[in-house]
Amino acid sequence: MSDSIEQWRERVRAAAAADAPLNLRGGGTKAFYGRMPVGAVLDTRAHRGVVNYEPTELVVTVRAGTPLAELEALLAERNQVLAFEPPHFGEGATVGGCVAAGLSGPRRATAGAVRDFVLGVKILDGRGEVLSFGGEVMKNVAGYDVSRVIAGSLGTLGLILDVSLKVLPRPVAETTLRFELNEADAISRLNDWAAQPLPLSASAWHDGTLTLRLSGAETAVRAAERRLGGAALPAPVADAFWRGVREQDNEFFAPVATGAEDVLWRLSLPSSAAPLKLAGPQFIEWGGALRWLHCDAPAASIRERVASLGGHATAFRGGDGDGEIFQPLPAPLMAIHRRLKAAFDPAGIFNPGRLYQGL
The missing domain is CATH 3.30.70 (Alpha-Beta Plaits)
Structure with a gap:
């Protein structure tokens, strides 16, 4: 086990004992996403490098602090790619941040999302224990697929250490x-x-x-x-x-001068949903299933309209970082989130409130 992991184990245990939150952070290029981060920063970038790469098996395992650009350059040497086309949003983007944010690029609608390519993860939980889930092949899960739950969790369940990802050949x-x-x-x-x-x-x-x-x-x-x-x-x-x-x-994605604070909304809808009929510039991806909207209308009215079309809305950039960024969850789903949080992070020290208030 590396020196970094041993140091982080001790720091996590001390934070849990002191009830002191930790802000898990890689390159910080997606720090804007989600609710306002709180707690002392735990920088993951020291834990970097390729653990294993098998081009013929279409799988790579890397440490979470590895720069995303570095991994993509390695894959390019073998004419392979991360098929979900992850956004970087800056030069410092890391693989761990890519998985934690769970964001996919233009190819997502046909290739799949980040979680579809996560084969396995190694994490440090809120007790300071190192846990491994999944592996390096597609059919390796019996029971709950924790590896894919980590994707998009924004660091609320644990500190990602290593990730195994499926890769694909670059299109001819x-x-x-x-x-x-x-x-x-x-x-x-x-x-x-x-x-x-x-x-x-x-x-x-x-x-x-x-x-x-x-x-x-x-x-x-x-x-x-x-x-x-x-x-x-x-x-x-x-x-x-x-x-x-x-x-x-x-x-399109530059802030719009609306006379009020501009919010860029990320709207997930059935691909065949009718036009939004909401005021503001719009950009549509994923065959109609992802719609970006600049709008300063009340969040409730936007979410009401999107829900009527069968979708949900996220305040992606701008707006109140202490408010509800993601679509509010029904009580049963929130209860599941709380149980997962309690299982992996019983003291609630990892990125508290980053997804939802009180989580």
Whole structure:
């Protein structure tokens, strides 16, 4: 066991004994996400490096403090990728932060989410004990799949030490097409295409323009391109566009001057849901299932509208960091969250309140 882990074990036990919260933090590039962090910072970046990489088995195990860019560069050497296309939101992004945040990029709708690629984790729990779950193959779970519960938990259940991830080969061919469509027609077209054998890998609609990415075998991509039509983007332009979507550094995601504090809402909906009809600029991804909205309307009215369409709403950036960031949970689901928190972190010292108040 590394010196870092031994030091963290002692620090966790001392914090639990003193009822002193800890703010688990890697590169800090996603510190804006969730409710306001509290407690003394426990920096995880010293625990870094590749534990095991088997390109032929499509699996890699890395320490949580490993820079995400470093892992992606290693995979690129073998022409492999993290298929869920995780956002970095800054140069310091770590693998542990990627898993803890549970955020996926443009390819998520067709490839799967972060949790779908987490094969195993090693964590330090709130008692200072090192626990391992899952492994390095897909069929390795009997009972509750703790590895996937850790994904998206924002550090509230434990300090991630190591992660085993499934990786995939980089697509042989890719092309990006553009279509001039209004919101309703774009949503309808995307749902029609999703039901067809097309090599779709990403979509984005904004301000009357639908951008579609095709990825896969050369013959499949070229056949789909001929079938769908649209205007093909040059590869450098397409790559820059999708990177801007993933990293949210394109024009849409810049704060909007509304006269009040701008909030960027992340709205999860059925892909075929009708247009939102909420005031504010909108950006649609994942075939209609993810909709970003700049809006300064009351949170209750936004959540009411989204719920009426079968979805839920997260105040992704901006707004009150001490308020309800995520969709309030029904009492039975909150009870499950509380039991999980009590099982892994009985003293409640890990990122308290980061997901929900009192959790």
